[in-house]
Amino acid sequence: xxxxxxxxxxxxxxxxxxxxxxxxxxxxxxxxxxxxxxxxxxxxxxxxxxxxxxxxxxxxxxxxxxxxxxxxxxxxxxxxxxxxxxxxxxxxxxxxxxxxxxxxxxxxxxxxxxxxxxxxxxxxxxxxxxxxxxxxxxxxxxxxxxxxxxxxxxxxxxxxxxxxxxxxxxxxxxxxxxxxxxxxxxxxxxxxxxxxxxxxxxxxxxxxxxxxxxxxxxxxxxxxxxxxxxxxxxxxxxxxxxxxxxxxxxxxxxxxxxxxxxxxxxxxxxxxxxxxxxxxxxxxxxxxxxxxxxxxxxxxxxxxxxxxxxxxxxxxxxxxxxxxxxxxxxxxxxxxxxxxxxxxxxxxxxxxxxxxxxxxxxxxxxxxxxxxxxxxxxxxxxxxxxxxxxxxxxxxxxxxxxxxxxxxxxxxxxxxxxx
Amino acid sequence: xxxxxxxxxxxxxxxxxxxxxxxxxxxxxxxxxxxxxxxxxxxxxxxxxxxxxxxxxxxxxxxxxxxxxxxxxxxxxxxxxxxxxxxxxxxxxxxxxxxxxxxxxxxxxxxxxxxxxxxxxxxxxxxxxxxxxxxxxxxxxxxxxxxxxxxx
Numbered sequence: 001x002x003x004x005x006x007x008x009x010x011x012x013x014x015x016x017x018x019x020x021x022x023x024x025x026x027x028x029x030x031x032x033x034x035x036x037x038x039x040x041x042x043x044x045x046x047x048x049x050x051x052x053x054x055x056x057x058x059x060x061x062x063x064x065x066x067x068x069x070x071x072x073x074x075x076x077x078x079x080x081x082x083x084x085x086x087x088x089x090x091x092x093x094x095x096x097x098x099x100x101x102x103x104x105x106x107x108x109x110x111x112x113x114x115x116x117x118x119x120x121x122x123x124x125x126x127x128x129x130x131x132x133x134x135x136x137x138x139x140x141x142x143x144x145x146x147x148x149x150x151x152x153x154x155x156x157x158x159x160x161x162x163x164x165x166x167x168x169x170x171x172x173x174x175x176x177x178x179x180x181x182x183x184x185x186x187x188x189x190x191x192x193x194x195x196x197x198x199x200x201x202x203x204x205x206x207x208x209x210x211x212x213x214x215x216x217x218x219x220x221x222x223x224x225x226x227x228x229x230x231x232x233x234x235x236x237x238x239x240x241x242x243x244x245x246x247x248x249x250x251x252x253x254x255x256x257x258x259x260x261x262x263x264x265x266x267x268x269x270x271x272x273x274x275x276x277x278x279x280x281x282x283x284x285x286x287x288x289x290x291x292x293x294x295x296x297x298x299x300x301x302x303x304x305x306x307x308x309x310x311x312x313x314x315x316x317x318x319x320x321x322x323x324x325x326x327x328x329x330x331x332x333x334x335x336x337x338x339x340x341x342x343x344x345x346x347x348x349x350x351x352x353x354x355x356x357x358x359x360x361x362x363x364x365x366x367x368x369x370x371x372x373x374x375x376x377x378x379x380x381x382x383x384x385x386x387x388x389x390x391x392x393x394x395x396x397x398x399x400x401x402x403x404x405x406x407x408x409x410x411x412x413x414x415x416x417x418x419x
Numbered sequence: 420x421x422x423x424x425x426x427x428x429x430x431x432x433x434x435x436x437x438x439x440x441x442x443x444x445x446x447x448x449x450x451x452x453x454x455x456x457x458x459x460x461x462x463x464x465x466x467x468x469x470x471x472x473x474x475x476x477x478x479x480x481x482x483x484x485x486x487x488x489x490x491x492x493x494x495x496x497x498x499x500x501x502x503x504x505x506x507x508x509x510x511x512x513x514x515x516x517x518x519x520x521x522x523x524x525x526x527x528x529x530x531x532x533x534x535x536x537x538x539x540x541x542x543x544x545x546x547x548x549x550x551x552x553x554x555x556x557x558x559x560x561x562x563x564x565x566x567x568x569x570x571x
Contacts, residue, residue, distance in 0.1 A: 087496040087535035125441070125480050126536050128549045166437055166478035169534055183436035184470075185477035201434075244498040244539035251540045286497065286535075318539075320501050332497050336534060342477070 002263055004230070006238050007214050008254040011098040016133055019140040022101040028146055030217035034109045035154050037220075042113035043069060046216065048224025050236045055081055055172075055209030056284060056311030057389070058235075058302040064206055067196035068114040071204035078111050079181070079200065079207045080121040082130065083165050083172040086285030087336065088316035091240035092210040094252045096123070096130035099214070100137040104160060106213035108146060109220060111158045114206060119160040122177050125167050134162050169340035173388045174199075174207045176342065187342045188388035209314075211240055231257030234303035241300070243269050245319035246276065255300065262296040265319055276321040280405070284312035286333050287393035289400035290326070310396035311389055326401055326408045327363045334359055337394040348391030351382040355398065362409065365416045372409050376402050420446055422456055426463045433466055436474055440481060445549075449485040449526070457483075479533075487522045487529035489567050492546040495532045498539035503555075507543050510560050527568070 005011070014021040022028070034042055047062035068076060080103060084092040095103060107119045123131045138160050141147045149157045168186050170176045176186035178200050199205025215237060219227050228236040235257035244250050247269035255264065261281065265271070272278060278293040289308040291298075298304055305312035320329060338352035358375045361367040379395035379402075386392050402409065425443055429435040439460060444450055452460075452475055461468045475481045493508050508530075512518055515528050522529040536544045541553030545560075552563055 084537055085534060088498045088539055089535075090537045090539055093537050124537070126533070126546065126551075164438065164441055166441055167480040167534070168478050180437065181434060183432075183434040183474070185473050242539065244542065245501050250502075250542075282497065318498050318501070320497075324501055329497055329501075332495070332500060336496060339479075340534065 002255055002259050002267055003253055004238050004256045005254050006218055006230075007102070007211065008094070008098070008240065008252070010102070011094065014099070016098055016100055017136060019101060019137065019144060022099070026221070027101055028105055028144075030220040031105050031108055031146060032152060034112060034220050035152055035156070039069065039113045039115070042109065042220070045219055045224035046113075049219045049227040050224075051212065051215060051219060051227070052235065052302055052313070053209055054211035054215070054239065054314070056086070056287075056314040058305075058311075058313040061208065061212055064196055064208070065110065065114050067194070068116065068204055068206040071196065073204050075118070075201070075203045076114065076116045077200045077203055077205040078107055078114070078116040078119040079177065079205060080107055080119065080210055080213050081172060081174070081177060081207055082121050082123040082127070082210045083177060084127070084210070085124055085165075085169040085172050085340075086287065086314055086316065088244050088282065088285045088318040089242045089314050090244075091242045091252045091315060093127055093130055094240070095210050095214050096127070097133060100130075100133050101141065102214045102217060103134075103210055104137060104141055104147070106216035107160060108151070108158055109216050110206065110208070110213060112151075112156055116206065117158065119158065120181055120200070121160060121162045122165060122171070122181060123162060124165040124171075131162055131164060138162065168342075169336075170342045170388070170390050173390060176388065177207065178205065185342070187344045190387065232299070232301045232303070235301045239300060239315050241268075242316045243319075244316070245281075246273050246321040247271065247319050248273055257301050258299050260297050260299050261317060264300070264317060265296065269319070272319065272321050276323065278319060279322045279324055280320050280326065280329070280401075282318040282320070282329075282397065283308075283316065284310060284314050285316045285318075286336050287389075287396055288312045288316070290329070290397050290404070291400065292404045295404070308396055308400060309383070310393045312396075325363075326405050327359055327412070330397060330401060331356060331359045331363065333397045334394075337390065341390060341394075345386045345388075345391055347382045347385040348394070351378055351391075352394065354378055355382075355395070359398075362412045365412050365418060367409075367412055369413055372402070372413065422459055426460070431464060433464055436460070436464060436466065436471065437478070439464075440471075440474065444481060448488050450487075450490055450529075451482040451485050453483075485522075485526075488527050489547055489571065490529050490531060492531045492533035492536075493519075494534070494536050494542075494544050496535040498535065499542040499544060502539070502542035505543070505555070505557050507545060507555055507560065510557050511545075511564070514561060514564050
């Protein structure tokens, strides 16, 4: 079996509304253990686990924790990034709706280890159910003394507040998210300083993805070194995969890193509907690369994904069968980013409009070789000259398709008569 | 609830702006924030009106124009697109007799696009007010809409 249910072990087995059921199923046990450890020991376990951020970028979690821990400010914050807006991703929603306390437990342990005083969960506005569940769970945790003042009799105070997004994809970017919590339009800031130095309300802030935080209790339970034995050298542990598109069994699957994409699609996803052929697969979400069928033996691994120069690591796999046209898909992706660009950086604000115009030329078979060159150079300008992850990763689909689907481009240029 | 009453629930802090606007707009039958309300919120939080306006125009949830009682949002992203055998938008447009970004003459429905709703495993999907509907078929869409027309 290629599935390995660790972070998702309680999915469907407990009532997410019941803190008692969570506690019965090993819940808050790891918090109790963590509170008896030295703070530095907890971070060391995360370091030994070599846990990398599950939101896409794959930044080592322990480095951020250490950075926050060494800050001496009186107020320090932890933000759980639940602004899961990347098309094709829904694993954080599964975590929030199936096992909300695991996320809270991970936040509380992280807060204890880093000396954070308050936590925020920033949930995208579309996820009303997740938000209600989290608010309910926070109240339950307070009643049991896992949140609030003197947690479990320790000199440790920590509270969590849920904040709602209002329909903005870019707010998943850490500084845009901070701006949004502060009540501003979600436009990013120039880094450095990084959030761990100067984040929310100007205070040191640790921002982690939902899945990253949900993995922390597991690391305490297993020990960092045991955790690191799962997966591959560059990518330890397990990953929640959001599988969607033209597969028979869509859904969220937890696998150890290192599983080939093909196995996820065929063994877990049950293959393609009506046994059609795969035309293309997009990895990570709208900001990820589009790869052809012959590349599906590549394994799911941060290092392997890095070659695409994109934040592919959130774990979405969107399968598209032979009925679909590359350029129709590209236009949808570009339009998405055109709408979601915050407008701060000119290459991103104006660039997506021009990318769309160029893609339309290919759809209408009116494109020339010059258009293909313009498309590539414009995509690279947006990638290089944008301040935040949105513009830096939005052209990935175009850039990867130019590499792997060159024949599709050339066909449009060479055969205008087919239109 | 009156805006004045709603504001009293919130601390006079700038970072409450989005939460206030979300809750208030949600409660209003026409789901928008008017010019007078912008002034009132800006006075309460002691922020310039321009700040309130910038937030309103930035986030897609907000509107400064009246909308229908029920806001229907159709996902337009790739996972829904490739998983659909039907054109959700066209079916709704035909059912309600309006186009995208329009409101029915009786002010009951406004039709909008939304970015991915995060339920791609159950595509195609749409959202009406706060509720997400998945696994849509032509018949299901018609049934949902009649329910809203008759009961809500």
